[in-house]
Amino acid sequence: MPHQSGSLRVALLGCGVVGTQVARLLTEQADDLAARVGARLELVGIAVRDTTVEREGVDPALLTQDADELVTRADVVVEVMGGIEPARTLILRAIEHGASVVTANKALLAADGPTLYAAADAAGVDLYFEAAVAGAIPIVRPVRESLAGDRVQRVLGIVNGTTNYVLDKMATDGLDLDQAVKEAQALGYAEADPTADVEGYDAAAKAAILASLAFHTRVSIDDVHREGITGLTADDVAWAASTGRTLKLLAIAERNTADDGTEGIQVRVHPALVPSDHPLAGVRGAFNAVFVEAEAAGELMFYGRGAGGAPTASAVLGDVVSVARHRVLGGRGPVESSYADLPVLPADSARTRYQVRLEVRDQPGVLAQVAAVLAEHGVSIESVRQSAVPDDHVALLLITTHTASERALSGTVEAISGLDVVRAVVSVLRVEGA
Amino acid sequence: MPHQSGSLRVALLGCGVVGTQVARLLTEQADDLAARVGARLELVGIAVRDTTVEREGVDPALLTQDADELVTRADVVVEVMGGIEPARTLILRAIEHGASVVTANKALLAADGPTLYAAADAAGVDLYFEAAVAGAIPIVRPVRESLAGDRVQRVLGIVNGTTNYVLDKMATDGLDLDQAVKEAQALGYAEADPTADVEGYDAAAKAAILASLAFHTRVSIDDVHREGITGLTADDVAWAASTGRTLKLLAIAERNTADDGTEGIQVRVHPALVPSDHPLAGVRGAFNAVFVEAEAAGELMFYGRGAGGAPTASAVLGDVVSVARHRVLGGRGPVESSYADLPVLPADSARTRYQVRLEVRDQPGVLAQVAAVLAEHGVSIESVRQSAVPDDHVALLLITTHTASERALSGTVEAISGLDVVRAVVSVLRVEGA
Numbered sequence: 043m044p045h046q047s048g049s050l051r052v053a054l055l056g057c058g059v060v061g062t063q064v065a066r067l068l069t070e071q072a073d074d075l076a077a078r079v080g081a082r083l084e085l086v087g088i089a090v091r092d093t094t095v096e097r098e099g100v101d102p103a104l105l106t107q108d109a110d111e112l113v114t115r116a117d118v119v120v121e122v123m124g125g126i127e128p129a130r131t132l133i134l135r136a137i138e139h140g141a142s143v144v145t146a147n148k149a150l151l152a153a154d155g156p157t158l159y160a161a162a163d164a165a166g167v168d169l170y171f172e173a174a175v176a177g178a179i180p181i182v183r184p185v186r187e188s189l190a191g192d193r194v195q196r197v198l199g200i201v202n203g204t205t206n207y208v209l210d211k212m213a214t215d216g217l218d219l220d221q222a223v224k225e226a227q228a229l230g231y232a233e234a235d236p237t238a239d240v241e242g243y244d245a246a247a248k249a250a251i252l253a254s255l256a257f258h259t260r261v262s263i264d265d266v267h268r269e270g271i272t273g274l275t276a277d278d279v280a281w282a283a284s285t286g287r288t289l290k291l292l293a294i295a296e297r298n299t300a301d302d303g304t305e306g307i308q309v310r311v312h313p314a315l316v317p318s319d320h321p322l323a324g325v326r327g328a329f330n331a332v333f334v335e336a337e338a339a340g341e342l343m344f345y346g347r348g349a350g351g352a353p354t355a356s357a358v359l360g361d362v363v364s365v366a367r368h369r370v371l372g373g374r375g376p377v378e379s380s381y382a383d384l385p386v387l388p389a390d391s392a393r394t395r396y397q398v399r400l401e402v403r404d405q406p407g408v409l410a411q412v413a414a415v416l417a418e419h420g421v422s423i424e425s426v427r428q429s430a431v432p433d434d435h436v437a438l439l440l441i442t443t444h445t446a447s448e449r450a451l452s453g454t455v456e457a458i459s460g461l462d463v464v465r466a467v468v469s470v471l472r473v474e475g476a
Numbered sequence: 477m478p479h480q481s482g483s484l485r486v487a488l489l490g491c492g493v494v495g496t497q498v499a500r501l502l503t504e505q506a507d508d509l510a511a512r513v514g515a516r517l518e519l520v521g522i523a524v525r526d527t528t529v530e531r532e533g534v535d536p537a538l539l540t541q542d543a544d545e546l547v548t549r550a551d552v553v554v555e556v557m558g559g560i561e562p563a564r565t566l567i568l569r570a571i572e573h574g575a576s577v578v579t580a581n582k583a584l585l586a587a588d589g590p591t592l593y594a595a596a597d598a599a600g601v602d603l604y605f606e607a608a609v610a611g612a613i614p615i616v617r618p619v620r621e622s623l624a625g626d627r628v629q630r631v632l633g634i635v636n637g638t639t640n641y642v643l644d645k646m647a648t649d650g651l652d653l654d655q656a657v658k659e660a661q662a663l664g665y666a667e668a669d670p671t672a673d674v675e676g677y678d679a680a681a682k683a684a685i686l687a688s689l690a691f692h693t694r695v696s697i698d699d700v701h702r703e704g705i706t707g708l709t710a711d712d713v714a715w716a717a718s719t720g721r722t723l724k725l726l727a728i729a730e731r732n733t734a735d736d737g738t739e740g741i742q743v744r745v746h747p748a749l750v751p752s753d754h755p756l757a758g759v760r761g762a763f764n765a766v767f768v769e770a771e772a773a774g775e776l777m778f779y780g781r782g783a784g785g786a787p788t789a790s791a792v793l794g795d796v797v798s799v800a801r802h803r804v805l806g807g808r809g810p811v812e813s814s815y816a817d818l819p820v821l822p823a824d825s826a827r828t829r830y831q832v833r834l835e836v837r838d839q840p841g842v843l844a845q846v847a848a849v850l851a852e853h854g855v856s857i858e859s860v861r862q863s864a865v866p867d868d869h870v871a872l873l874l875i876t877t878h879t880a881s882e883r884a885l886s887g888t889v890e891a892i893s894g895l896d897v898v899r900a901v902v903s904v905l906r907v908e909g910a
Contacts, residue, residue, distance in 0.1 A: 067625060067772060077692070077815040078624050172622060178773035180614075180622030188606060188614030190512050191501065191793020258511070321779060324758045329775075338501060339612035339790035341763075342780035345755060346773065356772035359625020373807015381511040 050081050050366050053116035053141075054088040055109055055132055056123030057097055060146060060173075061088065063355035064120060066099045068362075075359070079366040087112045089123075089132075114139045118366055120358060121145040122173075126153060137161045137169070142365040144358055146173035152247035152263040155254065159378035168368055168375050170361035175248045176201050176330045178353030179346040180360070185255045185334065186376055193337040194256040196296035198316075198475060201248040203328035203348045204232045204239035205271050205291040209313075210326050212279040213288065219274060231328050241270035242311040245293045252332070253295035253309045258382035261295075261309055267389035269312035278469055281399065285427075285440065287315040288323040292474055298387055301447070306385035308392050315397055316475040333475070390449040395424065395473040397442050398455065401466040404430050404437040408463045412439065415461065419454040421446040436465065442473065483516040484800050487550035487575075489523045489543055489566055490557030491531055494580060494607075497789035498554060500533050505793075512797050514804040521546045523557075523566075548573045552800055554792060555579040556607075560587060571595045571603070576799040578792055580607035586681035586697040589688065593812035602802055602809050604795035609682045610635050610764045612787030613780040614794070619689045619768065620810055627771040628690040630730035632750075632909060635682040637762035637782045638666045638673035639705050639725040643747075644760050646713040647722065653708060665762050675704035676745040679727045686766065687729035687743045692816035695729075695743055701823035703746035712903055715833065719861070719874065721749040722757040726908055732821055735881070740819035742826050749831055750909040767909070824883040829858070829907035831876050832889065835900040838864050838871040842897045846873065849895065853888040855880040870899065876907065 052068065054061055068075070068085050076082045088100065089109035096102070106112055109128065113119050113136035121136075121143065123129050129150050133143050134157075143162065145151070151158070151174050162169035172182045176199065185194070200206050204226055211222040223240065226232035238244045246266040253261040271291050282289045291313050298308045316323050321343045325331040330348030335341055347353035368374055402408045409428065416423055427440040443451070451470070459467045486502065488495055502509070502519050510516045522534065523543035530536070540546055543562065547553050547570035555570075555577065557563055563584050567577050568591075577596065579585070585592070585608050596603035606616045610633065619628070634640050638660055645656040657674065660666035672678045680700040687695040705725050716723045725747050732742045750757050755777045759765040764782030769775055781787035802808055836842045843862065850857055861874040877885070885904070893901045 063772065071625065071627065074627070074816075075625060078813060178770075179776060180618035183617045183622055184614035187798055188617055188791065188794040190797035191505065191509060191795075192790040193505065193508070319760075321758065324755065326753075336612075336790060338497065338786040338793075340781045340784075340787050342613060342778075344776075344778055346776035350774075352772040353774050356626040356770060357622065359772075360622040361625075363624035364621055367810070368807065371808065373802065374805065376801070379512060382508075 048081050049084050050079070050117040050369060051086045051115065052083050052118045052120060052362065053086055053112045055119065055121045055129070057088050057090045057100060057105070058122070059351035060122040060354045060358065062097055062100060063351040064122060064358050067355055067359055075363060078363050080370040081366065083362065083366060086116060110135065113141060116141050117369055118362055119143050120362060121147055122358065124149065126150050130154060130158070133158055134161050137165045137167055140165060140167060142168040142369060144170045144361040144365060146171070146354055146358055148174040148247040148251060152250040155251070156260055156378065163377050166374065168365040170365055170375060172361050173354045173357035175251050176332055176344070177346070177348040177350065178356045179330055179332065179344050179348065181252070181332050181344050182255060184344060185252070186379065189334070189336055189339065192339050194334060195337060196335040197252050197256050197294070197332060198322060199248065199252060199293040199332040200290055200322060200325050200330050201293045201332065201348060202239055202245040202291060203330055204236065205245070206325060206330070207231045207328040208240070209271065209279065209289050209291065212276055213283060216276060216280070218276040219272065240272050242268045242291065245291060245311045249293035249295060249309050249311050252293065253307060254380070256295055256334070257297070257307050257384055258379045259307060259384040260380045261386060265309055265386040267310040271313050274313055278471065281440070282315050285397070286318050287473070288318050289313055290316055290322060294474065298391065298393065300387045300391045304385055304387065306387040308387050310389060310392060312472060314472045314474040320475040322475060390447065390452070392448045393445050395443055395445055396451050397440065397471045397473055399468040400439040400441070400458065400464055401468055402437050402439050403463045403465065404435050405463070408437070409439065411461055411463055412441070412458055415457045416443070416454055419450050419457065421450050421454050483518050484513070484551040484803060485520040485549065486517050486552045486554060486796065487521050487523070487546045488519065489547070489553065489555045489563070491522050491524045491534060491539070492556070493785040494556040494788045494792065495522065496531055496534060497785040498556060498792050501789055501793055509797060513800040515800065517796065517800060520550055544569065547575065550575050551803055552796055553577050554796060555581055556792065558583065560584055564588060564592070567592055568595050571599045571601055574599060574601060576602040576803060578604045578795040578799060580605070580788055580792055582608040582681040582685060586684040589685070590694055590812065597811050600808065602799040604799055604809065606795050607788045607791035609685050610766055610778070611780070611782040611784065612790045613764055613766065613778050613782065615686070615766050615778050616689060618778060619686070620813065623768070623770055623773060626773050628768060629771060630769040631686050631690050631728070631766060632756060633682065633686060633727040633766040634724055634756060634759050634764050635727045635766065635782060636673055636679040636725060637764055638670065639679070640759065640764070641665045641762040642674070643705065643713065643723050643725065646710055647717060650710060650714070652710040653706065674706050676702045676725065679725060679745045683727035683729060683743050683745050686727065687741060688814070690729055690768070691731070691741050691818055692813045693741060693818040694814045695820060699743055699820040701744040705747050708747055712905065715874070716749050719831070720752050721907070722752050723747055724750055724756060728908065732825065732827065734821045734825045738819055738821065740821040742821050744823060744826060746906060748906045748908040754909040756909060824881065824886070826882045827879050829877055829879055830885050831874065831905045831907055833902040834873040834875070834892065834898055835902055836871050836873050837897045837899065838869050839897070842871070843873065845895055845897055846875070846892060849891045850877070850888055853884050853891065855884050855888050
């Protein structure tokens with residue numbers, strides 16, 4: 043309940059890059075927010091680890107180290123501290139005390155979302171998390187509300203700005219991976235330890251949340267098959283361009299049928315080649331985008347900034363307005379929808395197209411041998427490009443397959459690499475979005 | 477109130493391309509919809525003009541000519557008949573009888589939205605209209621909910637698929653306008669009388685709705701300055717490409733300050749050049765997209781199919797699920813937000829950049845004369861490109877200006893056309909998105 047007529051108490055957990063912007067916007071846009079909510083939003087406290095650090099534009103009197111106490115005296119608790127603990131305990135405590143919660147914490151939601159959703163449901167309060175996936179891009183509302191009357195078939199997302207910046211730099215400036223990562227670090231797009239981004243952990247957490255929403259099924263980060271971009275070379279990126287494709291790190295969630303006929307979904311994060319005229323190929327720099335294929339709606343794409351203080355704060359405040367309106371006017375937003383309860387199928391039953399690059403002996407009959415191996419494994423060839431390396435008795439073979447399962451493909455690649463005429467399997471990349 | 481436990485009555489007004497798909501999806505997805513709503517949705521009747529026409533997949537027993545009666549016995553009324561009347565009267569009657577309403581009727585909303593919003597508000601029911609702007613693309617929820625904590629600066633939309641298809645065809649196949657329109661008609665993208673599309677009326681209605689949502693201000697179609705694409709030539713399109721730009725018909729709504737200091741908004745529809753690397757330039761064929769610039773969120777884009785039976789039905793059903801959930805669980809969605817009440821500024825105070833193409837005498841000093849006229853009117857030049865036409869004593873002058881007001885620009889163009897050395901002002905096009 044509001045502690046005084048016409049106002050709602052907002053507590054902020056965390057005051058880093060995002061928290062500072064949330065605090066700023068709550069103050070600067072106070073009148074507009076009040077008009078939209080129907081009540082003034084009063085920031086009653088900000089829980090931080092160290093209250094002595096100065097934070098620009100933030101009233102030091104609001105800072106407290108006692109988050110446990112703060113969450114008990116708020117109508118809306120905004121969690122932007124990140125990490126699993128103490129965020130989880132504080133959110134549960136806030137819910138228990140009747141507060142609605144807005145969180146940007148993808149790691150926590152991907153690890154243990156259902157616990158939080160259940161608690162919010164039991165207490166009859168809202169738990170909103172638009173900022174947890176793709177930052178400022180409105181994606182949670184569109185997927186779980188606008189598409190609620192449709193059937194989503196596939197979600198393809200560029201949901202990590204760091205890796206998209208890195209791959210874009212490799213493509214446009216011909217940098218190798220290390221150089222591009224260093225440039226991203228210099229610009230603040232990558233952290234000192236870039237592991238969470240370049241190894242795909244961040245994208246995997248978002249993939250789990252997106253898959254849960256799109257398919258009305260509980261998906262945790264442990265269900266997500268994950269490959270990062272660290273194996274990619276400048277050569278891979280250049281070859282992609284020469285074949286009219288662009289390399290992107292994609293978060294993919296799609297309906298699929300396993301070999302035994304089980305209908306389920308597949309959730310994975312890996313680098314993939316997308317056709318250069320696909321809308322995702324045009325997503326440059328540190329931007330994010332989520333491409334959705336739905337049965338009736340067809341192709342949709344949502345594009346914008348996936349990270350950064352102000353963009354993330356925009357998404358957080360949109361949620362704050364929604365949950366605050368519910369407290370003023372009654373009602374609640376959508377709760378967790380997991381009725382479909384689809385099985386998450388194993389990674390090797392994923393079906394997609396592949397581009398296999400081989401270094402082979404430059405002699406007649408090589409292509410015939412390689413093609414025979416593919417045929418034996420039931421993998422059919424869409425196109426082949428062969429080019430000789432002058433004076434080196436070596437040829438390069440670029441094979442693009444039709445759709446095949448991961449299992450069939452990996453068996454094929456193993457067999458090919460055992461051929462005498464094959465000197466090296468240079469790369470195997472998936473082709474998506476076509 | 478539901479007429480029987482666990483079910484909600486849905487009435488459909490209109491059974492054309494969209495209505496047929498809505499009816500089909502209500503049946504085919506009945507179980508999923510029930511799980512999402514928390515109650516079964518029962519289609520109780522479909523109002524049509526002629527009940528004898530056969531409609532594929534639609535039970536003829538549901539058809540009725542008595543729309544007046546039908547709307548009194550439904551919990552949710554879906555209006556997909558289009559046009560101002562009888563749609564308005566039927567929607568008001570449905571609301572009066574306590575039904576929630578979902579409509580795809582952009583013309584009605586742009587002409588008389590506030591009357592409907594007020595009626596819904598007084599009756600405490602929902603009025604949803606996601607399908608009225610940009611078809612299947614979720615744009616209403618993102619703008620009025622996700623961005624509720626942010627401040628929108630500008631909306632640039634490709635909101636008419638017909639004209640986008642026509643301009644795309646002109647660009648890729650070098651067709652002239654008439655040929656491209658004929659092709660669009662052959663494919664069903666344009667109607668036999670394409671006026672509403674090519675003259676920008678359809679886009680203007682959507683611009684009014686988008687502007688109302690984005691700026692919390694009532695904007696009607698009469699407030700929208702409108703120019704269609706009928707003045708564009710194959711030559712304009714080719715020139716655009718040669719300068720790294722793409723011609724699009726844009727719906728634009730933006731904050732602006734008039735010469736007298738009045739802060740307000742400007743809403744207009746006209747062809748514009750956008751840089752070829754702008755996300756809107758990549759929107760091909762009959763697709764739509766809405767590009768939003770917000771203070772905190774930065775640049776966002778929403779992309780998808782703007783028309784067609786199934787895509788529009790997807791948006792309609794998303795709304796049906798939302799309003800039906802509210803009836804089951806209590807609460808209501810956002811109501812009209814018009815608190816900002818910004819003035820709509822006159823068209824000639826719009827400020828943008830321009831590309832002016834002139835045919836001039838091929839003699840020394842021409843550029844100096846033209847540049848002097850621009851300077852006198854306070855219009856500054858960003859770039860000039862001059863090219864001679866062999867053996868014709870004629871040169872072409874392509875001038876791109878910095879930002880200037882429509883008023884200053886039109887004065888400039890008038891003065892330029894009066895110069896002796898100027899043989900013709902070939903075209904004047906606005907440049908947006910850069």
